[in-house]
Structures are given as C-alpha cells and as structure tokens.
Amino acid sequence: MLIFLISSLTPFICLGFISFFTIDSIIGNKVENALQSNVKQDLMTLENTLNNLNHVSQQLAYGGGMNKLFEQLDGEKEPYERLRLMNEIRSELNNISFSNPNVGLLMYYDADNRSYNFENFSVRGTFSPDKLPVMGEYPEITYYGPHKSYNGSINQFVFSIMRKVNLLDQDVYLYIETGRNALQSLFAPQNRKEGTRRLLLLDNSGRIAFSEVPQVFSENRMFPELDENVRSGYSGRYFWNKEVSNQGWSLVSVVPEQELNRERNQWLMQIMGIFLIFLVVAMFFAWVLWKMVYRPLDHFHKEIKSLIHSNAKEHTELTHIPEFDYLLYQTRSMKGKIWALYEEIEQKEKRRADLEVEKLLYQINPHFLMNTLDTVHWLALMNGQEEIDKLVLSLNRLLYYNLGKMGEASTIGDEIEALKEYLQLQQIRYDFRFDVDIDVDEKSLALRSPRFLLQPLVENALYHGVSDEGYIYVGVEFQEDGLQITIQDNGAGMSQATIDRLLHEDTKESHKVGMGIGMIYVKRILQANYGDAAKLQIRSEIGKGTVVSLRLPSLGGERTP
Template sequence: MTLPDQFSVQAYKWFHLLKIKLIAVLLLSSMIPLLLIGFISYFSFYSLVDSKIQNGILHNLKQVRFSLENMFSNLNHVSQQLAFDGRVGRTIYDYLTNDNLYEKKSRAQEIEDELNLIGSTNPNIGLLFYYFADTKEFMFQNYQVRPGFEMSKLPVFSNFYGITYHGPHQTMNNQDDHYVLSISREMNVAGLDRLYIYMESNNKFTGAIFHDAQYGMKAAHLLIDNKGKIAYSEIPDDFPVGMDYVSQFGTGVTAKSKGYYHFNDQGNQGWKIAVVIPENIYDREMRSFFLKYMLLACGALLFSLLLSWIIWRTVYRPLKRMRKEIQMMANSQFHSPLKLTRVLEFDLLLNQFHEMRQKTWNLITSIEEKEQAKARLEVEKMRMQINPHFVHNTLDTVRWLARMNGQDEIDRLISSLNKVIYYNLGKEEMVTIREELEALQDYVMLQGIRYNFRFDIHIRAADHVLETRIPRFILQPLVENALYHGIGDDGIIEIEVVHEENARVSIQISDNGAGMTEAEISRVFDTENQERKSIGMGIGIAYVLHMLKYRYGDDARLQVMSEAGSGTKINLQLPIGHKELNKHESIDR
C-alpha cells in the first residue's frame, strides 16, 4: 500500500471515530448559534455604537463651534467699544486730533482706564492694542507686544462685515507663547492713517476649547477658512496649513479618508471646524466589543469541549470495557471477573456478554474433552493394531531364524524381542528420549536380522536433551521408513537430537537409501488412504501423526524430505516447555 493510500485509510478511520463525530456535533451545535447571534449582535452593536459615537462627536463638535463663535462674538462686541462709534473710539479720536498736551494726556489716561475696565470685565480677552498699518506702530497695548509684529502675516480665518478673524496663531503677547484667536478691525476715521484695533482671546480659554478629552478618544482639530482651505491644523504632517480641505474631502458632515474619520461643522461666518480621528482609535471600541465577543466564543468553545469530553468519557469507558471483554474472549480468557461501568444500559450488555462468554467456554470445554477422548481412543486403537502386527512379523523372523541358525542367535533375538515388546506395550504415554533411543536400538537390531543385511545407525544427542519427555513409540515408525525405502548393506541411518533456541527439540532421521518420490511422500501423510499400507509402513506413520496432534496440537511439526535415489530425511520438531538445558554437554553414539 502506498503512502497516500495509507493516509486515506487513516483519515477515513479518523473521521469515522465516534469520539470525533461526538466532538464535531457538539462544537457545531454550540458554534453555529453562537456565530449567528454574534454576527447579528456585532452588526447591530456596530450600528448602534457607530451612531452613538458619531452623534457624540458631532454634538461635542457643535459645542466647540459654539465656543469659537462665542469667542469671536465676544471679541467683536469688545471691538465695537474700541471702534470709532464706540465710547473708547471717540476718545481715541480726540486723543489723536487734539494738539493740547494737557488735553491729550487727559484723553490718554481715560483711554487706559477704559481699557483696564474692559480687560477686568472681560476675562476672555487677552492682548489688545491700536495699530497703525502704514507705520507699523501700536499704542495703548495692555501687554508687551512681541517684537516684529506684522498684522499682514497673521493667518486670515474669515472676513465678515469689515472684521478680519485670525487664528489660531501664536499670541503676540511677548510674555507667553500659547495659541490664540484674534480679530483686527479698521477704525475708518477720516483724516487718520489706517488705524486698526487688534484683539486676542485669552490663552486659557483657547486651550479649553481645543482638547480631545471631550470626545473620549484621541482627536485633532482643523479650522477651515471660508475659502475651504485649512487655516489651522493640529496634525500638520497629514493636514498641512493651506491645503484645500473641501476639494479633497467634500462638504459633507462626515467623511473617511487618509486613515481618518472626518467630522465638521460650519460657523456663522462661513468658516468650518473639523475634528479628525484615526481609524484605529475610532474603531477601538468596536475592537473592544469584538475582543470581548471572541473571549465569550472561546469560553463557549472550551465549555463545549469540556461537555464533549464528559460525554465521551461517559460513553467511551463502557465501550472500552466492552472491547476489553471481547479481546479477552478472543485471547481465550474466559474466567476474568466482570467489572461493571455504573451505566445501566452498558452494564446490562456486559452481563449478557458475560453469560454468553461462560456458555461459550462451557461449549469449548465440552468440545475439547470430546476431541481429546476421540483422539485418545484413536491412538489406543492404532496401538492395539500396531502391537499384534509387530509381534506377528517378529515371530515370522524367529521362525525363519530357527531354521537357519543355532540356539545362541535365537536367544539373542528373543531377548531383544522381549525388550521391544515390553517397551511398546507400556502404558505410560510419555517417556524420555533416552528410553526411546534405547528401545529404538533393540528395534533396529531386530530389523537388521529380519532384512538379513548389515547397516550402521549413528545417534548424536546431548546428555541434557536425553531427559526430555516425548510420546512413546514415536521414533520406531520413522526409522522403519528408512529400512523399507531401499537401505541395504553398508547403509547408514543417522539420528540427531538437538535443542533449538525457541524451546523446541528437533529429531532428525537421515538415511542413504533409495529415497521416495513426491507421490510416495503424499501417500505417507494421507492417513485416510488405505493404499498407504501397501508402501510398507502399515499404520505406523498414522500413529505418529495422530499422537502429535493429540499431544501437541499445531505446535509439533513433521517434515519428510526425499528424492528418488538420494535418501530420505525426516525432521520431527516438538515443543519442550520452559525447561532450561545445558547446551555444552553432548555425546556421540
């Protein structure tokens, strides 16, 4: 199987696990409603929050615009008192047109008193003075004027009914550096050079107008003159003074451009005030809501996983116990104690399975007992058939020997015969290899006399292996095969007994006889075929096969390797349990 095929099989198994399906169902049942509710809630909340933020910003922006208008209105109102038709303006005219020094000084004192009175009654007024535009001279200033003052260099914010609105700009008060709003107003007095009234707002008042705390977030202000250009900017890098604001961002109340949200409001004199808020700052509240929602979703997800784990544990442990019971039954463990799961439905199944397991065990035991009894009877039957057959052949040999030889030879034959008959008719089923080999030597001697030729038998076995117990009368039928299949004078039969690493004993019987064909080998192992008797082994090989099956089941192996004209090798492998053997001691026989 290729790697992609293995991956496909593993993926198929993984996706069909009950655990994965359970987790997927619980997660989907939790997440789908959560996502739908979250989706609807997010956009509903976004609409509400966006509307609330915009309304709050526009409301606060109107307050700023009202403050600026009030500031300009206050400056305008005070400037009217200083104008030609005002109380102070007429005194200024008398002062400038009077040549009498005493009267001139008296008017100057009156003007200073009036200006002091105006300054004390209007705390929102800062620097003020009269300014001659042609000579660049100023008089009656209430604070020290910054050197190099030129009114033409001040930013023009708006012109309205002969009043020029400036600002915001740095104050001309040499004792301070705050930004202020200011106005300039021409006196328009015949016979006098161009005389202007210059007046600034109070520094503290201007600072109280332009701050971002009122919006609840970081914001920057822009002032747009009545020509649509920026006259003042708190962020000149992105919105420089002089930039045409209207052509880029339009005339709408709200806009979104250059990474900012724009909100503006228009004053009575045609100017506008705008507040710009960075998108990341503006969306922070939405991100805060989204973060809270994500935390809620993660919490719900973790809770769903916890529920999945609890449900899985509730289902999986009984299933695991059931699988373990099935595995123990598959491994022939029928007597393990029953452990309940404390889940009624699964405990009922386990009880029923336990009863089935006991019935299965009883059935298997009954079948095994019957099979063992059947095998035992079959072995006994074959043994009863073998012994008379063997005695009959031996007696024929004795009868033949009596005719041909003297009494000494008969005595030796009868002695060996008695040993073999005594051994073969023994009731004990298991004997040591030593006993089996000794009986085999007597049997071989008898067979040598019977077939009237000489042959050698070589036995090699380690002493520690000789005490291993094997079934009685299991080697003689195998040696008889060598005698029958072509061994003659100078023939050699070799028997080698060794202990193998896998707790088995191997017995190999080799001869240099005529060998057997594949057909003959097949007939040897065909225990049901009556023709096997015709090949000369009688029922001996059937006895060996039945005995092996009876004693060892499938753990014993019998192999016959032979070719016509090349001799025969028979390999018998038997399990010997866990007995530890000394492998260094050996004997040659």
C-alpha cells in the same frame, strides 16, 4: 461528537455574528456621535469667544465716546491736554478689558505708519498682521487664528480680530486677542479629554488655516471634502467630523482610524476568548456524551434490529441501563400492538368485499325506483294521464336531487328548483289550497348551498302552519356580507316556549314531531357547513303565522363554475 459540536456552536456563532454587527453599529454610532457632539461643543465655544471679541470691537470701533476722544487727540497740540486724552483712552480700554475676562491683548494699529498704540499688555516681537493666518475676511472685520499670542505675558495659541475704526481721515484698526486660558481646552491637546483627537480650522474657501496634524492635513492646502452637506467621513487613515460656523469658516475634528476601532477590537477579542472557552467546554461535553450514550445506544440499535428481523414475539435481553431498558419495553409492547393491528386489518379486508356488494345494492335500489317511476311517467304520457305524468315527473326529479350525495356541489338555484318540484307534489297531495310566492335574487342563484336546506323548512310551514287559503313566502336576498333567506307563513303560529325548544333543545320529544326532525336537520347541516357563522332565527305569533330567517355567509364568496 461532530453533530453535537455543530448543534452547540451554531447558535453561539449565529448569536455572536448578530451581536458583533449590532454592537459594532452601536459602538460606531456612539463614537461618531460623541465626536460629532465634541466638535459641535468646540465650535460653540469658539463662536462664543469670537462673538465676544466682535461685540467688544463694535463698542470700541463705533462707540461715540472713544471715537470722539481719538478725534480730540488727533486735533490737540497742547502736550498736557494730549496726555490727559491718552490717559482717558487707556482708562476706557482698561475698563473694557476688566469687564471682559476673555479679552487679552487689545490695541490700536495704524496701518499707514505700521505702528500700534494704547496696548493693554506688552507686545512680543514685531507686530505684523499680514503674517497672521486668516480664518475669515469681511469688508469691516478680519478673523485670525489660531496663532501664537503677541501678548508678552502669555505663551498660548489665541484667536484675534482686526476691525477698522470709524474715524475720519485716519486708517486706524482695532486689534483684539482672546484672553488667557479662554481656549486652553480647545487648542491645547494635552489638556483635551480625548487625547487622540486633533483639530483643523478651515477658512471660508475651505483652505486649511490651522492644523494639528500637519503631516496629513498640511496648512494652506484645500481640505479634501468641501461639500457643506457632508459632515463626516474618512480621509486616509483618519476619521473626520466637520461643523460650519455662522461666519462660513469650519472646525474639523480628526481621529486616527485605529483609535476609532479600538473599542470594537477590544470587544471582538473578548468575544473570541469566550468562543474558545466555549469550544473547549463543548468538546469536553461531547466526549462525555459519547462515553455515556453512544456505546449503549449502539447496543440498543443492535437490539432493535434483532427485534425487526426476528419472528419471535418476546425477547428478554436487557442493556442494564434503566432508560434504554424502558425503551426496549415500549418497543416490544409496540410490536405486539402492531401484530394486533395486522390481524385487525386482515379481518377488515375480509369484510371489504361484503361492504362493496352492500354498497352496490344500496345504489341499485334508488336507481331501480327512479327507473320504474320513469316508466310510469311514459305510460301516463302515452295514455293521456297528464296529472299522473306531472306527479311522477316531479317525484322523479325530487328523488334524483334528494338522493344525491351530501358532498356533491349544490347551489341556491338547485335548491329552488327542488323546492318547486316538492311544492308541486304537495299541491296535488293536499286537498286544501295554498299559495306560494318565491322571490329569489338572481345574484344568489349560483352561490353554493348545502343540499336539502330549504325543503324541510317549507315542509314545516306547510305541515304545521297553513291550511285552506294559506300563504307561504320564500325570499332569498343577496347581500355583500352574506345571504338572507326568509320563509314566512300565515298559519297557526307557535308559542315562545316551542320556539326555544326547537332552537336550543335536541331531545327525544322533539324527534317525535315532524317539525322537530326537520329543524334538527337544518341546525346540524348549518353547523357542519358554516359553524357559528350561520344564524337561524324564528319569530312567531299565535294565530298570525311564523317567520324563519336564515343568515348564511357567502361560503367564502364562492360561486359554482
């Protein structure tokens, strides 16, 4: 039951951990990206609103018409004319307010007299710009907010700007507030979709100018993280996102850490609930498995032990469970086959000694022949029979090489040396003259090669191709991707049908001809050593000769040590 529970729960637990970390990362990124997107949207809304105020203030502070009216009003003494000019100024201000719905309270403030005039709405209380929270201060304009509006008709948080008016000999400023509902969704938490998100406003120096969480981020204090490159982080038990405006002030969104983790905690509780259900189900099936399998399996185990330790060849006991009875049948059949194998092994052991003697006999015969040839070599040398000595010595070397084991290491150099011994024997054997040109790249001499590869091909050229004044060329060229071997003669040549039969057929007729036997050997040894990586090609023309080309891979680029 324990093994079943472990095997069942381990994949689920591993999958649960992987899923938890993956979904935790996904949820974290989703929430943080959503918060970052919201604060960017809030910053864009606020910047657009302030840019609108800035645009209106530029029209009024630097516009030639309004400034000319103010200069005329300042120099006019006639009451009627002053009244006309004041009405004209109010009319211009009303036109601007009407064409810009995001503009609220608008008036001119005289800094020398600390008085205001030309207000488009009634002013609540005593207007004092020195008490307003400064967001950003520049030589010609100052940004304030958020703060309670001085507009007597509304009771909301607003942003405002104050810009100096371009008038000679007058210290007059233009004061403009945002309009009704212009930023209601921004600094009205009850109207915000994310009820737990709060906003902070930092001035150009990083001081908190406004805070919706004063118990943690109090106003007129420096924000903990002032690095502009750091846009998010944790401070206390709050997660914050910051966006910096083009004017240098910053908007910060803060969310309690517990709210940030609420979604992942809900998901974790769901996973824990599923795990508990899965654990109960797994324990139930483990108990059912124990009831259905373990007891019959214990009986089957005892039956197996009795089969192992018993000398009887046949048992008839059954477990009365079809699956286990079938296994018992297979086990008894296996036991009979094992006994048959034991008997076969005993027979093979009896033949082993005979095979060892036969092997020694096969080893003695070639060595006896080579030793005898070696004796003939010395007798010919002592009697001055140089041609016989040369013949016997070449034959002995060639037999020594050709009788070597196929698995023993051989190189291109060894093949060339054996080929030279073979050609020397053939020049003594045949009564016609032929020339042999061997051109071998020195880089290829140490490369490994199958044993007895070149001699059958040269023998075919000699036996079936050349005659008196014949010529045989053997070339071995080392290349980067393999070895190119070329054997060429100027003999009688062969037809294309003969070439196709040698390359693609392996019939009894080809075995009857010496060339067919040699070519079959070469094809099989190439297939055994290189597979399809080696290429064998034959080009021939009747009366002009034959060219046999071998393309060998570099055998892994290996060289013999």
